[in-house]
Amino acid sequence: MRITNSFAFHLTRVVALTFAAPLVWALDISGASTVQPVVERLIPLFTQHGGEAVQLAGGGSGAGVKNTLAGTSQIGMVSRELKASEQTELKNTVIAMDALAIIVNQDNPLTQLTKSQLIELYTGKITNWSALGGPDLAVVRVTKEVGRSTIELFEHFTGLQSPDREQTDKPLITKDAYVIGSNLESLTLVGGLPGAIGYVSVGTARAMAEAGLPVKVLTLDGVEPSDAAIRERRYPIVRPLNLVYREATPTVAAFLALALSGEGQAVVKLLGFLPVGDR
Amino acid sequence: MHMTLTKKMIAPYALLGILVLALLSVLFAFDLKRQGVAADERALLEIGSAVREIAARVQTGILTREEAMAIEIAQVARRADGLIARLGPDGEGLHTPFQDYFAAMVAVNSVYLENRTEEGAQRLGQLREQERGIDASIVTRIAAAEAERARLTTLAWLFQGVVLIVVLAMLGLVSVLVLRGVIQPIGRAVRVAEAIAAGDLSGTIAVTGNDEITQLLRALQIMQEALRILLVGIKNIVGKATRGDFDERLDIAQQQGVARELAELINQMTGITRAGLHDVMRVTDALAKGDLSQRIDGDYPGIFGQTQLGVNTHKRQHSRQALENQWRGAMC
Known part of the structure; x- marks a missing residue:
């Protein structure tokens, strides 16, 4: 029995298509996977309004900051508050507000978690959902790779630390957790494994759950990540979605203006994030 | 068990x-x-x-x-x-x-x-x-x-x-x-019943257990014993009767139902026969001794009644003849 008979063929096509793409871009945008779907939908609007070709890549908030500072990207996508050092070198525009949602598979009957339970799950103290009154099912933890703003927010909230970072006295996220990159990856993994738990952008989680992905967002410390709770910062893990840049060239300014326009904010809302006009 | x-x-x-x-x-x-x-x-x-x-x-x-x-x-x-x-x-x-x-x-x-x-x-x-x-x-x-x-x-x-x-x-x-x-066990009960039907009451019926077949064998055993007692009694009473002894009686206490009725009738028959014959013997003895005062009293049925009537009639004729003879002798 063969698993993928035409796998090599498809792989060749993927690589060929990739290298056949245009090589010169007027605007290069990279960074947070949380912001990426918004920008992805803004690009066609941008070109419709006369904007030039845009290259888009993920890589996480860290990559967005790094690429913008290096000049390889004109705009960086950053899904967290800017650090003081970054604020001195980069300008930023908040295009939306988001929260970190704790998600589990739809088959999991659990509806809420406390911060301490979340910590016990991610340190490996709780290994089976039955310990929390759920089914007799092993807990599958999904965490994010270092460099993503999502894990920084998660670490900040829980006081845990990724085992991939330089070791400190902070308790570590268990090593058997799956380390993933994008929000979509986390959502797909949690949606596919009934025992999984992950943390992702609430906007992406909502949008994908509504589209049919079998995941659900849990209430954290008794607060549901609703628009109101995010707006009022009652939900414990809230973050801004930024577009950062070094220089507001006409192209960059035009793109930022589009993101803050009614059309751009409609995209933000469509993807489940909180538009900045609502703040 | x-x-x-x-x-x-x-x-x-x-x-x-x-x-x-x-x-x-x-x-x-x-x-x-x-x-x-x-x-x-x-x-x-x-x-x-x-x-x-x-x-x-x-x-x-x-x-x-x-x-x-x-x-x-x-x-x-x-x-x-x-x-x-x-x-x-x-x-x-x-x-x-x-x-x-x-x-x-x-x-x-x-x-x-x-x-x-x-x-x-x-x-x-x-x-x-x-x-x-x-x-x-x-x-x-x-x-x-x-x-x-x-x-x-x-x-x-x-x-x-x-x-x-x-x-x-x-x-x-x-x-x-x-x-x-x-x-x-059913076959055994059938053989016992057939032996009784054939008049053989001498067989021994072994009874063990308490099932329905055992109950049937026990009933056959009781029936065989009752029949044997009745027949021995009848044999004894008839044998003595043939020898002129009508004093023997069947013990009805050991009998039940039809057998008891049969024993009572046999006892009644031997009793009537004995009483009738005894009365006839008494009157004829008296006649033989010239005593014409004796007669047969009581209420005998059938042939005993006819015998009673004949003896009493015969005795009255003898009495009347004797009185006539006495009257003629006095007149002469």
């Missing part, structure tokens, strides 16, 4: 029924086990199919760059995870490899969606090894499941043969038990 005839007849069949049920339960358990193995085989095939489907959908997702593909990938993985969970606590060792493979495939999809194509191409290459591992694992487990199913099928056939032999043996045993417990 004392058992009624009903229990003697039902018990062997009940035992046979219980045995057959027990054997059928074992066969049912065999079948369930076989079905379970067949279900595992189907699940393994479906898991293999799901693994291929995940790979195909990831490739499609990479090509089409549609996020919706992630939903389909998750649905397929969820189905596969459920199938693996059905195989046992560890899904026959497939759980972790499948999860790792799924996570790796999802990562590749996401990497391509983030336009990290070089990294994606590298990861795709690494996934081939994982695919081969899962594939080989599934093939091995399917072969093991097929062998187990074949073994269970052979065992089931053998067991069915054993069941058939055991059931036949049990039927034979049940027949013997019914024969010994029911048919043979």
